[in-house]
Amino acid sequence: MQVPLSWLQEYVDLDLTPTELAHRLTMAGVEVGEVIESGGWPNCFVGEVLEVRPHPNADNLRLCRVNAGAANAPESDRTAGETATGDGVVGVMEVVCGAPNVAAGQKICFAQVGARLHNPHSGRPETLKAARIRGVVSEGMICSELELGLGAGHEGIVVLPPDAPLGMPLDDYLGDTILDLEVTPNRLDCFSILGVAHEVAALTGRTVREPEISYAEAGPPITEQAAISVADPDLCHRYTASLIQGLKIGPSPQWLQDRLTRAGLRPISNVVDVTNYVMLEFNQPLHAFDLDKVRDRTIIVRRATPGETLETLDGVARELTPDTLVIADARDPIGIGGIIGGANSEIGPDTTSVLLESATFNNYNNRRTAETFRLRTDATQRFEKGLRPELAPIALRRATRLIQQVAGGVIAQGIIDIYPDADKPHPTVPLTLKRLKQILGMDLAIEQVEDVFRALGFQWERRDGNANDNDTDSGAALAVTVPYWRNDINLEEDLIEEVVRIIGYDNVPTTMLSTPIPHQQPAPMTQLRERVKEALTAVGLQETISYPLVNLEALERVNYPAQEPESRPLKIANPLSAGQEYLRPTLRASLLSTLSYNEGHNEGPFRLFEQGRVFLPRPDQLPEEREVAAGVIAGLRSEPSWLVDNGPLDFFDAKGMLASALALLGLPEPPVWEPAEDPALHPGRCARIKCGPAQIGILGELHPTVVEAFDLKHRPATLFELYLDQMLARPDTADKSGQSASAGQRGRNFRSLTRFPAAHRDLALVVAEDVPAGQVQAILTRHRLVERVELFDLYTGENVPPGTKSLAFHLYFQSPERTLNAEEVNRTLEGLLRTLQRDLGATIRN
Amino acid sequence: MSQTTAQSIQELTNTALTELAEIDAPEALEQWRVSWLGRRGGLTAILRGLSQLALEQRRELGALGNQAKTTLEENLERRAREISQARLARAADQERIDVTLPGRPVATGRLHPTTQVVREITDAFVAMGFSVVEGPEVEWDYYNFERLNIPQGHPARDMWNTLWVDYVNEAGQQPMLLRTHTSPMQARVMEQTSPPVRVVVPGKCYRYEATDATHEWHFYQVEGLAVDAGITFADLKGTLYEFARRLFGAERKVRFRCDYFPFVEPGVDMSIDCFACQGTTKDNGGSGNSSDNGGGCRICRDSGWIEIMGAGMVHPQVLAGVGYDPEQYTGFAFGLGPERIAMLKYGIDDIRHFYSNDLRFLRQF
Incomplete structure (x- = not known):
């Protein structure tokens, strides 16, 4: 979400520097990923076109006399201007301009020699030099959007409002700072400029200036000119609409285009731009239908029937299913509710009557439908998170007013408002100081909590806790009404987070766990x-x-x-x-x-x-x-x-x-x-x-x-x-406790170090080649008096019969109880040899 | 007579010692012993001659003679030792080696850096009474999301791009996945135990994500959970602060800011002050990203702070879901990435090194 500070400050005073503001927002949970400065136009000023004449040597070029303001006059002119008091024409320069829209009297962006501008021909930023163009010296340039890096437009120059102050550095007039927010899915409110304004107000102790939403109505009521019904209220919780007739479609005024551009959207035409503008401003996605293309001037909000299709605004023909909520006219779908409009009711250059929709769609269905069609539109990003129905008529009125302001026309009387759950107000959320302490581990006075809620624009009623509770403060409770722009406060814990994030985490004490350490989990x-x-x-x-x-x-x-x-x-x-x-x-x-x-x-x-x-x-x-x-x-x-x-x-x-x-x-x-x-x-x-x-x-x-x-x-x-x-x-x-005596348990029983010496014998055996040495060793090792067996030689070749091999072992005999005498050792060895001979056909090697 | 005898004992001693000092072969030593101390040696002859003398003189000169004998024997012993030592020293001098030559190689094995850091992390928590438990890497949607207060269709699911197992159940759902975090063990542990609970859960996690220098689709996570009556956010702060000090040094400072994870409320994320620049670079606001900043601290990007983990108080829905009474029991949970910790500690610039198994990387740890 891109928040231009120039727009934000329309609703709230900004006392902090952009980096300080970014820090405060980030700490409060609205992460500012980047602070983007737009501008950086040295030697560019607000200028005025005084006169436009044809270029003597080129039909498509014009010579313009531009007043760049007193401060910007070349040294010689300034002196001349000062002497020629009353003339008022100071800092005047002659400029060659190729733009078709340049006209005398316009306020424009004037770049002096030395300015750094984007050169559309080279594609790089370059420093402007004085140049002779077709034989006439140009002392500067009148800039397009592209050259200033404000947008893609290069067909014409940027025309500033008439009240743009002459000679003001362009950085001061057009420069902006944009906060690029990385909004977490719970903070739907911060997908809107006004929502961010409320957040900033809460963090800086300011109040928000709400935008004007009133307008004059005329003619017959809307209900006589259009019929709207909601057939599936489970998927459309509220549907509001207004009607503007006799308007004229055209480009938006510059201020509106600028705001959209800076917030990252592309201007299209005045009516569509207003719907996008109000979406950014209030969060509410809106849709404008060309009423003359709506069959029978009738709108039905319903599930699609099997087999229905719709060509959407992106030019794709889409097959609809009964899971798809459509906005339909008397016969066909004309839009997919809350996701994208249909081409058949699109606003065009000839549109004069606009039916404006501001509705609340079911968030789960909206998300699922968007996933099905792989259409992650700006509208879906908001609807899927669950917009509050209270917002729909507010945004509708705001957009209606703005459409009339930028496209003219007459607004029909009244609005249509289909809201089956109108009598079920948004529930209040309770908060007790007791719970607050249980969660945060700190005591807060009720006034501190109320200060936070006041700053956030919440409303509340104090409810006394248990009347018998002597500790009145910790028994104190509030019932909090959460304003329409916040959809994420539904539980007591949500309110506790609001309190702690506004008072700051540093103010919470730091303690070590004092509860008992649980039994170790066996792993x-x-x-x-x-x-x-x-x-x-x-x-x-x-x-x-x-x-x-x-x-x-x-x-x-x-x-x-x-x-x-x-x-x-x-x-x-x-x-x-x-x-x-x-x-x-x-x-x-x-x-x-x-x-x-x-x-x-x-x-x-x-x-x-x-x-x-x-x-x-x-x-x-x-x-x-x-x-x-x-x-x-x-x-x-x-x-x-x-x-x-x-x-x-x-x-x-x-x-x-x-x-x-x-x-x-x-x-x-x-x-x-x-x-x-x-x-x-x-x-x-x-x-x-x-x-x-x-x-x-x-x-x-x-x-x-x-x-x-x-x-x-x-x-x-x-x-x-x-x-x-x-x-x-x-x-x-496995032992009785269920813990297996695994590797490392039974193998580690201590054996006493025997006091009695070991007797050592070497033994060379001949066995068939296919007898595994391991078997020989196993028989030797098995004997209780054999303490250790080491195979030290394996031999096949000349000195043993073909098909056999010789294995030579060191044998160590030892008893834990006594010293073994030679006779005992020899007897044991002979016994082992007999076993080896019987079981493996082994013989002593001579 | 006695005077003469005493004198000759003294002379004999002097002569013998002078001779001894010049001997440097063991054989010559034996000859010396025989000629001076032997049965036919000079000293023996003098002593033998004493028997002719009067008792008084005999006693006096006998003592003198024995003293001379002791002197000669002691000197013989000392000289023998000197000769032997000199001989060993000479021999050793012949046995010089070039000590700068490399030693005989011995094979050593090392643990993977992730294993090392996971151990460091879990050890720090074990010291604070936590147990280490583990869970399955292939999980049900139910534990990975639903039990964590992230139901089907919840927009927060976008926070975890998921790799799904190609398995469809009777209801036509695809409920099996590679866990996107080790958090599913929260519900699994609490289902199996009644409070108090204090566990850390290390393990592999997976995300459907393109890799780059700071993102891997396959990584480790250490999740932690402490639940009991009376556990507060202040305890969360204390526990994680202690952890940060253990891992990054006792002088570390920590900072908490609000963040969102659906299974905690309030949710925070914790930063430590930058150990690379000691937070000396300006604290420009913690976003750490403002477009105008140039070089400065590579680790904290001049913000002075490094985010190391997410945490929060366990959401009441998570507690209620496993049958714990959220009115009675509270707790905190946290999660952190060992690779990120390792990257910070060792200055590793690219997470993709971890699982490409290049020995040139692995052998550095």
């Missing part, structure tokens, strides 16, 4: 998630966060079966782009895109993870949102270094990091890694991670097709996922 998933992030960063992974919307193509690149009905991801109805159509069912696609993107300008190593939600659709419910941590590891093991013998990060680097991270998290049982398959991962290099019966994750080298699909430079790339819901939801670990 095991949040805690686990944050710990997972910490564990993964602790083992060297960088956290990333990516958009959770993906497209099907990206999912297919990680071999996700997005097309299968049972795994189809959730679709966005109005995606921002084709790449962001689906809620991700996996983190893999975005994670690998992140890797690929960073490979473009980074040498690695790449150790990345994301901790986020995947979305799994459920019929007629919100999707399941599962917390997943996914990571990818690729590139060299270490940043290039003179020290490190470098190799590519591989499966076992990733497994090592993950195992360390899981150890940090402290699972209830040690993780078990089993060979597994996954469509995105290498068939022979993939492991599921289990903790007890639950699969808590997966780890594997990327499948070659996936590497290729993402065009990854660094191979191998190893990916992992941890499923936090599985880590958390272990039914066997």
Whole structure:
């Protein structure tokens, strides 16, 4: 909303500087986004055309003698003027002018040499120089709108009103300051200049001068000349109309055009301009019909019937539905109520009779209709927020008066006013000092509150509180009548906001919460998630966060079966782009895109993870949102270094990091890694991670097709996922309080540090090549006297039989109760060997 | 005789010490020990000769001889230590390295800056008795709007451009959406708990919005809610002031101005005084945008103030909607954007850096 101060000050005195005013408004909730200064025309003045003669050498140019006022006369002339007392012609200059509308006697905008003006030919601001035009020297210029930056007009010069003071700097006469308001949806009143005037008055202790709305009526009453009915009062709460006949359509006077231009609207013609002017002034959108185009001079406000169409003022033929409220004549729609008029009743150059509409339409229907037709007009912006019906006749009278003023004509007697709810006045809003204190935490005297309401133009009655209440002040109550320009005050709390925003928030005390601290809400998933992030960063992974919307193509690149009905991801109805159509069912696609993107300008190593939600659709419910941590590891093991013998990060680097991270998290049982398959991962290099019966994750080298699909430079790339819901939801670990003994609880039971020494043995085994080392290790670890097992060598080749491999372990035997003797250790070892031989066919390597 | 013996003890001691001072090899030390202190050494020979003397003289000279022995032994020990230290020092001197060479790289991982700032924010509120709760990112219209006093067709819906899920229910409505704020948890938390309530809700939010340097369609928000009998706007001011001091320094000042969010009344937004210019640039009115201002403070654009969050007293309709009696219970709610806080704290000029996951960005935090 653009508020020119020149217009605003017609209704309220402005004592503050524009920036101070902007600050006060902003603090009170009417945010001023920008203070725009228009003007900046040095060396431009109000001038007068004294004489217009043809240019000797050009038919389309004229020579004008212009009086720019005494102060602006060149040195020589001024002296001459002073001596030639009584002449009155001082500061006179000769100017070449091409405008067809220039005439002697006009007040005009005169630019002297040295002025900075917009040059329409170059499109840039330029400094005016004295020029010889077709052989005649021009000592300045008479300006058009375009040259001054006031508007787009360049066919003719700007003609100022006759009372424009000669010689006044143009900045003083035409310059303006415009407040660009960023109005919140509740402050409908501040979409109007008068509404802002009321706000300014309240903030600065001034009173508002209401515009004149009276006029003289003549001839037969309007009711004898037009018939209006409202068939659907649920969609049209009030309909008022007046009639002006014998008027003449033409351009608006300059003052009216200027005001519209400065407020950001384009002048069209006098009648239409008045409707826009009053909309800006009072907020009430109005519409003018050419009464001679209204069939039977009859207007019916009704829902459209199926199949009806209307060509609207923007030239679009629109199909109407029974949800559309139309203004119809005896047969056809001639406008969509509160949104846009029809071409069939449009005001034209020959219009002489205008039926002027000022109505209150249902805000919800108006908004819905505007959305349906994608027509966010200035009218809709106001109607949808719920204009008060009291406003309609006030604005109607104001506009009727102005139309007669600028277009002439005779105003029929009376107005039409259809207002079924006229006997239901706007309800008063109660306020007690008790509630005020309960909300704000401060005591206010009733007089302070009344001062605020007085400043805002509210009316109120004092109602005594409980008669038995000794504390009369806090029992005091007001019943407040809210004026027609405010639609946002409906509750006690709304009034409290009015009080606090006017007295200022600094005047409210600042206290700390003194109410009891509630019990902590348990949030095991949040805690686990944050710990997972910490564990993964602790083992060297960088956290990333990516958009959770993906497209099907990206999912297919990680071999996700997005097309299968049972795994189809959730679709966005109005995606921002084709790449962001689906809620991700996996983190893999975005994670690998992140890797690929960073490979473009980074040498690695790449150790990345994301901790986020995947979305799994459920019929007629919100999707399941599962917390997943996914990571990818690729590139060299270490940043290039003179020290490190470098190799590519591989499966076992990733497994090592993950195992360390899981150890940090402290699972209830040690993780078990089993060979597994996954469509995105290498068939022979993939492991599921289990903790007890639950699969808590997966780890594997990327499948070659996936590497290729993402065009990854660094191979191998190893990916992992941890499923936090599985880590958390272990039914066997849930205790009675319902809190699960999740990662980090059972794994952290203290074991006493044993006093007894450990016995160490090395064991080299030969097993078939396809026996997983994990199984061997599991058998060794299981024994109660085995404290620790370390695989230190894996060998295949010359010295072991073909088809077998050798595994060498350090074994540490220890008892918490006593020192183990050699015989005991040897016996244990032999027992283990028998088990290994029986279960896995293992033999001692010679 | 005794005079001579005493003299020879003294001479022997002097000679031995002079010799010792010149030794610098461990082997020579042993030879020295043998020749002076050994069984056949000079001192032993003198002491042995004392047995011929009278008791009185023997005692006197014996003490002298033992004293000389102690002196020689102590000096031997000291010299041995000196030689060993000198040898280690010489060896160490041979083992010089270039300490300016880079160290062996160790992999480090960092948390995303948003994670770090969300933690900073939630920690500040947890210290004031708030719990951290979270909610679904895909929400019903009911919780995202209706329960927050933003019914269907309300013009305030324009404040939140929404990404809708392609799902139509039996009534022909499209009620599923990506939450536009974390505020839906207000109703969800209050539905599940009776007062008192004190929670903060961090999480991802989404808007149907074009991105630019200050707008992302995907961002985080931390919502907060405190409800109980007796909570006032003055408490809102105190709590948020304390938060601002914790995050931006104890010397911060705060300022509140009127603002509109349909689920609070009165509604405000809070600014802190500019920590970059300390508010020394002119306070030209807080709009911070007047067209005539040139360079000045990049952070507050010369207004002296930086808006950091919206807040307000929980709207009675929101309370009534979850079955709380608005006559009895009051409370405040607030919401702020961690990315904006991070941008202010670290001087990040473009919000689009956050989720493009460029390691050159992420590794700076």
